[in-house]
Amino acid sequence: MKKHIFLIGFMGVGKSTVSRSLKRLMRAEEIDMDAAIVRKCGMSISEMFEKFGEPYFHDQETEMIRQIAGRRPAVVSCGGGCVLREENVSLMKESGTIVLLTATPETIYGRVKNSKSRPILNGHMDVDYIAELMEKRRPAYEGACDLKISTDGKRPEQIAREILDRVGVPG
Numbered sequence: 001m002k003k004h005i006f007l008i009g010f011m012g013v014g015k016s017t018v019s020r021s022l023k024r025l026m027r028a029e030e031i032d033m034d035a036a037i038v039r040k041c042g043m044s045i046s047e048m049f050e051k052f053g054e055p056y057f058h059d060q061e062t063e064m065i066r067q068i069a070g071r072r073p074a075v076v077s078c079g080g081g082c083v084l085r086e087e088n089v090s091l092m093k094e095s096g097t098i099v100l101l102t103a104t105p106e107t108i109y110g111r112v113k114n115s116k117s118r119p120i121l122n123g124h125m126d127v128d129y130i131a132e133l134m135e136k137r138r139p140a141y142e143g144a145c146d147l148k149i150s151t152d153g154k155r156p157e158q159i160a161r162e163i164l165d166r167v168g169v170p171g
Helices: 015-026 033-041 045-052 054-069 086-095 104-113 127-144 156-167
Strands: 004-006 031-032 075-077 098-104 147-150
Touching: 004 015, 004 045, 004 086, 015 075, 015 086, 015 156, 031 033, 033 045, 033 054, 033 075, 045 054, 054 086, 086 098, 086 127, 086 147, 098 156, 104 127
Parallel strands: 004 075, 004 098, 031 075, 098 147
Antiparallel strands: none
């Protein structure tokens, strides 16, 4: 593996699940950015949003991407909003391939509807709100990615193999 593989996309598309499959197939290091930030800060993402606000969390994402960019290549599951900052996209493009995972709003709702750890959806856990937020973020996701893969109706290993085929990495 010569470069990082950054998995981006809306919450619930399967970034963390697919990154674990890529890790197994490639025997590569895997970094779940949200989990790493939670460990580093010693509090949940919901707590960060509540105590310090959303910008604080996004500052933590930027710092994490800076650190990852300087390390040996890994599979990186990014937070849903990390591509909203141009600095993050530049760092990821310089050090890796950015793979956009997609799913329909209905699929995403089915995956996240019972979650209590999605602060952006608090009070808005419905398909229409998810679709609206996805549409707002779509230009940023599509502008950042090197390739785009749908996760609807696919198993994680199937998605991981598709990524490896398209990136040209044996797995």
